[in-house]
Amino acid sequence: MSDFIAEADREILARHGLDSFDALWALRLEAVDEPNTGRGGWSSVFRLDLGDTAYFLKRQSNFLSRSPLRPFGEPTFAREFRNIRRYQALGVPALEAAFFGTRQVDGERRAILVSRALDGWxxxxxxxxxxxxxxxxxxxxxxxxxxxxxxxxxxxxxxxxxxxxxxxxxxxxxxxxxxxxxxxxxxxxxxxxxxxxxxxxxxxxxxxxxxxxxxxxxxxxxxxxxxxxxxxxxxxxxxxxxxxxxxxxxx
Structure with missing residues (x-):
């Protein structure tokens, strides 16, 4: 399955062995707040510091949104990632995605979204x-x-x-x-x-x-x-x- 990795972040993630979905999913970090357990699944946010570069790593399982175009649902991160890319294309200042990917594992729908931390903001x-x-x-x-x-x-x-x-x-x-x-x-x-x-x-x-x-x-x-x-x-x-x-x- 093809994952998105921003060119500006590819080398940094690879250097730390974190340029794959499995590595980011398995990484042990302390959540920055309590997991969101709505929508029949869970979604958590973690801070990820890699040298001088900081990110927010978000992981979710069976945390889905539904729409007329996607009646069976999709991870909420999928919609957010599309919108991040849309804002970028339209020139609207917003957070920057570094990594996005989804997986289906034994009926579990997982998603990861990594974005640049807004340090200094x-x-x-x-x-x-x-x-x-x-x-x-x-x-x-x-x-x-x-x-x-x-x-x-x-x-x-x-x-x-x-x-x-x-x-x-x-x-x-x-x-x-x-x-x-x-x-x-x-x-x-x-x-x-x-x-x-x-x-x-x-x-x-x-x-x-x-x-x-x-x-x-x-x-x-x-x-x-x-x-x-x-x-x-x-x-x-x-x-x-x-x-x-x-x-x-x-x-």
């Missing part, structure tokens, strides 16, 4: 926790980076589906910030126009407790590339507020 959640201590310049730079990431994603015709602060990573770059996305399993093409775009943005701002209307306006102004007091920003802000109220009403 920080979840947006971390920046939000210290939001009040940040300078005005830093706050604006973060909002600009997040808005630019969302615009780039949507201009590529993609809905993230889980556009939460914990899935947006940032790192300082020059006078500003770079941003990228993780957790791409629920990504799908934009099908409902502005409604899908609002869905992503509202999911973000609803969980960004440190942001008030001023931050939302600044985010939308950068996303839409319009002045903060423009009719377009006013309209989108109203859409976000309306969706949030509907979500809260239905909880």
């Amino acid at each position: 920080c979840e947006l959640v971390g920046w939000l926790d210290g939001w009040d201590e940040l300078s005005v310049r830093s706050r604006s730079a973060i909002l600009l980076a997040v808005a630019g990431l969302a615009r780039r994603l949507h201009e590529a015709g993609q809905l993230h589906g889980c556009f939460y602060p914990k899935h947006v990573f940032l790192r300082e770059a020059g006078a500003g910030f770079e941003a990228c996305l993780i957790d791409l399993e629920k990504t799908r093409p934009l099908l409902l126009g502005w409604r899908d775009r609002v869905k992503d943005l509202e999911a973000l701002v609803r969980r960004a407790d440190a942001w008030g209307e001023a931050e939302m306006r600044e985010l939308l102004a950068a996303y839409l590339e319009r002045p903060r007091d423009s009719e377009e920003v006013n309209d989108w802000l109203a859409r976000l507020v309306h969706r949030r109220r509907n979500k809260e009403r239905n909880q």
